[in-house]
Amino acid sequence: MTELIARRSVLYLVGAAITGLPVTLARAEDDPWPGLHQDVFRNRPISEEDGLVTLEAPIRAEDAALVPLTVKVDRDKLSAPLTLTLLIDKNPAPVAATFFFGEGSGEIVLSTRVRIDAYSNVRAVVETSAGALSMTTKYVKASGGCSAPALKDAELADAELGKMQLRQFEGGLPASTSREAQLMIRHPNYSGLQMNQLTGYYIPAKFITDVEVKRGDALVFRMEGGISLSADPNIRFTFRSTGPGDVLSAVAKDTDGRVLRGSWPVKSGKES
Amino acid sequence: MLCLALLVPGGGSGLAPPAAAQAGPSVLPLSVTEIAPGVFVHQGADALVAPSNRGDIANLSFVIGRDAVAVIDTGGSLAIGQALRAAIRAVTDRPIRYVINTHMHPDHLFGNAAFAEDQPEFIAHHRLARALAVRAERFLAINAALLGPDAFAGTRLIAPTRAVEDRSVIDLGARELVLEAQPTAHTDNDLTVHDTASGTLFLGDLLFMRHVPVLDGSIRGWLALISRLEQVAAKRVVPGHGPPVAAWPEAVQPQKQYLQRISADVRRMIKEGRSIAEAAATAGLSEREAWLLFDEFNARNVTAAFAELEWE
Numbered sequence: 001m002t003e004l005i006a007r008r009s010v011l012y013l014v015g016a017a018i019t020g021l022p023v024t025l026a027r028a029e030d031d032p033w034p035g036l037h038q039d040v041f042r043n044r045p046i047s048e049e050d051g052l053v054t055l056e057a058p059i060r061a062e063d064a065a066l067v068p069l070t071v072k073v074d075r076d077k078l079s080a081p082l083t084l085t086l087l088i089d090k091n092p093a094p095v096a097a098t099f100f101f102g103e104g105s106g107e108i109v110l111s112t113r114v115r116i117d118a119y120s121n122v123r124a125v126v127e128t129s130a131g132a133l134s135m136t137t138k139y140v141k142a143s144g145g146c147s148a149p150a151l152k153d154a155e156l157a158d159a160e161l162g163k164m165q166l167r168q169f170e171g172g173l174p175a176s177t178s179r180e181a182q183l184m185i186r187h188p189n190y191s192g193l194q195m196n197q198l199t200g201y202y203i204p205a206k207f208i209t210d211v212e213v214k215r216g217d218a219l220v221f222r223m224e225g226g227i228s229l230s231a232d233p234n235i236r237f238t239f240r241s242t243g244p245g246d247v248l249s250a251v252a253k254d255t256d257g258r259v260l261r262g263s264w265p266v267k268s269g270k271e272s
Numbered sequence: 273m274l275c276l277a278l279l280v281p282g283g284g285s286g287l288a289p290p291a292a293a294q295a296g297p298s299v300l301p302l303s304v305t306e307i308a309p310g311v312f313v314h315q316g317a318d319a320l321v322a323p324s325n326r327g328d329i330a331n332l333s334f335v336i337g338r339d340a341v342a343v344i345d346t347g348g349s350l351a352i353g354q355a356l357r358a359a360i361r362a363v364t365d366r367p368i369r370y371v372i373n374t375h376m377h378p379d380h381l382f383g384n385a386a387f388a389e390d391q392p393e394f395i396a397h398h399r400l401a402r403a404l405a406v407r408a409e410r411f412l413a414i415n416a417a418l419l420g421p422d423a424f425a426g427t428r429l430i431a432p433t434r435a436v437e438d439r440s441v442i443d444l445g446a447r448e449l450v451l452e453a454q455p456t457a458h459t460d461n462d463l464t465v466h467d468t469a470s471g472t473l474f475l476g477d478l479l480f481m482r483h484v485p486v487l488d489g490s491i492r493g494w495l496a497l498i499s500r501l502e503q504v505a506a507k508r509v510v511p512g513h514g515p516p517v518a519a520w521p522e523a524v525q526p527q528k529q530y531l532q533r534i535s536a537d538v539r540r541m542i543k544e545g546r547s548i549a550e551a552a553a554t555a556g557l558s559e560r561e562a563w564l565l566f567d568e569f570n571a572r573n574v575t576a577a578f579a580e581l582e583w584e
Binding site: 113148167194196199 | 401407488
């Protein structure tokens with residue numbers, strides 16, 4: 001079932017991306033949610049605001065091209081594995097990302113940064129291993145995020161494309177075996193909606209489609225993403241540490257077939 | 273709100289015809305101050321772009337040489353560009369041969385079209401064309417919405433016709449302007465202009481006074497550039513926002529303190545493992561009383577600084 005959701009969401013994204021045009025599909029209707037519910041979740045029943053999943057998002061975005069979101073899942077209430085889908089109703093590509101959590105994941109506290117194109121509901125939908133869906137929604141005031149160039153230094157962005165960095169944080173999470181880290185990828189994540197006025201053409205979409213993070217051989221999470229993720233994709237996540245000698249590794253792929261790899265020894269608790 | 277404005281460009285009455293592109297019968301010249309012989313500055317409002325100020329929020333200058341005039345920044349709309357041109361024509365008939373844009377932001381170059389009839393060279397940092405090209409559509413849409421149809425009427429973009437790679441000198445006749453393309457700081461396309469005859473340094477938005485600095489480039493680059501520019505022997509400087517003229521390098525000290533404050537707060541929070549959202553809510557707040565428009569820009573500056581500094 002989780003695979004099915006993933007395939008649906010990716011088709012959705014690619015459809016918007018390859019046209020290279022501002023897709024107004026989501027804007028054509030007043031409330032995009034019924035259509036999304038059908039397309040992404042096949043109208044399956046969804047439990048709303050039941051406390052399983054919480055979403056932190058700004059009421060008003062400081063930068064529509066870089067809106068921080070944090071999702072927390074009360075893992076005590078369900079059994080692993082599970083998936084998390086982030087949706088932005090009014091975006092040209094509403095499915096921002098789908099995360100699949102594996103045995104290496106800690107309790108689910110996940111932060112990332114997204115583009116928001118218009119005042120919109122932002123949703124976090126969790127699917128339990130039993131196949132039940134649970135959703136929480138926040139309304140965010142932001143506009144123009146998908147067409148805005150977030151890259152402030154274009155030459156630096158070109159020079160560093162593909163660079164990956166991992167930051168590790170000291171504990172502080174309730175479950176003592178859970179650790180926090182942040183994966184950062186230098187990538188413009190071109191949305192296909194950013195126009196170059198000199199040429200009169202939209203800059204072709206070019207974005208990170210897949211990210212997989214493992215602790216040793218154990219999957220921490222796999223993400224399928226698209227153009228609604230901000231430039232320089234940034235994912236803060238938790239993983240379950242088994243002790244000294246752990247290694248975190250990441251593989252990221254983009255629409256050009258570029259494969260980026262990195263691995264980092266897990267630091268002992270006090271470093272950051 | 274912005275989106276609504278874009279969808280209904282005619283405002284309340286859907287029947288109103290689009291505003292005529294040409295300016296009114298007589299263009300009222302902008303007020304200017306002669307801050308040094310042959311150097312004139314118009315002081316923009318310390319405000320956000322609004323119909324009431326017609327996009328007149330940045331400082332705009334012109335320098336008169338023996339043979340020609342150079343304009344440094346043209347304002348936030350065609351109307352402001354025309355009013356600047358009228359101010360120039362009120363003091364000199366010499367040809368306007370150069371229009372220099374200090375960087376890509378609309379409040380500094382949306383008046384370019386007012387000078388098209390003079391057929392000047394439009395000069396900018398070599399990175400401006402690309403930076404503006406990817407932002408043009410958005411800049412035009414946002415400013416059309418903010419200014420409203422009357423104040424925005426006729427505003428269009430004019431791309432540079434001459435790019436400064438590193439350093440370039442233009443001769444106005446017994447008066448040289450030294451143009452320098454700077455590394456990424458306020459934006460990735462900041463150009464400084466030094467009128468060596470009078471010792472006046474035009475800094476564009478590399479220098480904010482009163483108006484809180486706006487970070488759209490690199491905080492590390494900006495602080496590094498400030499240290500270098502402080503060494504420049506200039507009799508006076510013209511900031512992009514704030515008073516028309518100020519003493520150098522005293523003028524940059526408050527801005528330096530603000531950028532250092534943000535930098536230090538953000539670095540500390542990154543080290544503590546705090547999130548970008550937490551930083552946006554608290555970093556730099558000790559500077560709040562020192563600046564105008566602080567609440568409009570500080571959290572955004574912090575967001576940009578965080579996204580940059582977390583790569584250190």
